[in-house]
Amino acid sequence: MDSQEILAIHSILHLIFHRNKNQHHGAKWWKWLSVLKRATLDLARSGAQAHLVHIVPRCYVAFSTVVADNRFSSLGVVLLATLARLSKVTGISQELKTQPGAIRRKKTGPVAKEDLGERVIRVDEAPLVKPVKISRPESVPEPAETDLKRAKSKKSKKKKNAIDDLFNGLF
Secondary structure, three states, rough: OHHHHHHHHHHHHHHHHHHHHHHHHOHHHHHOOOOOHHHHHHHHHOOOOHHHHHHHHHHHHHHHHHHOOHHHHHHHHHHHHHHHHHHHHHOHHHHHHHOOOOOOOOOOOOOOOOOOOOOOOOOOOOOOOOOOOOOOOEEEEEEOOHHHHHHHHHOOOOOOOHHHHHHHHHH
């Protein structure tokens, strides 16, 4: 285990922490970034890595949610890459493979079959009625063709730019 490498990892985590604390300090995954940052500093100073076996899997789950959020996916990828680098340097990835119970999931009771409901068939009792065409009263004149042409020409006279020219053939 190289302490210089661990200090480099801590430096990356510290920079991520410092840059993003105002925006993300209330997020659920932020707690695990803070815990990981402190654990890497303790590891670099004292060399004790026993508690990292429990921290790394939980950080992985937390940072995966950041990747899943499209707005901050690049931040999540950097966090996961840093976590992978830390687990490789410390050898935790090998320990996790040999310890299947490093992180235990909560056991739930037997899963009940989900109630999907039942299909309802609607029966309209009203007879089908043909639509009735309503004619205009003779006092209301039909719009003139020239009015329609003016309305269409007003719509097409809007200013066009280079972007419109690029996408003109698509529509």
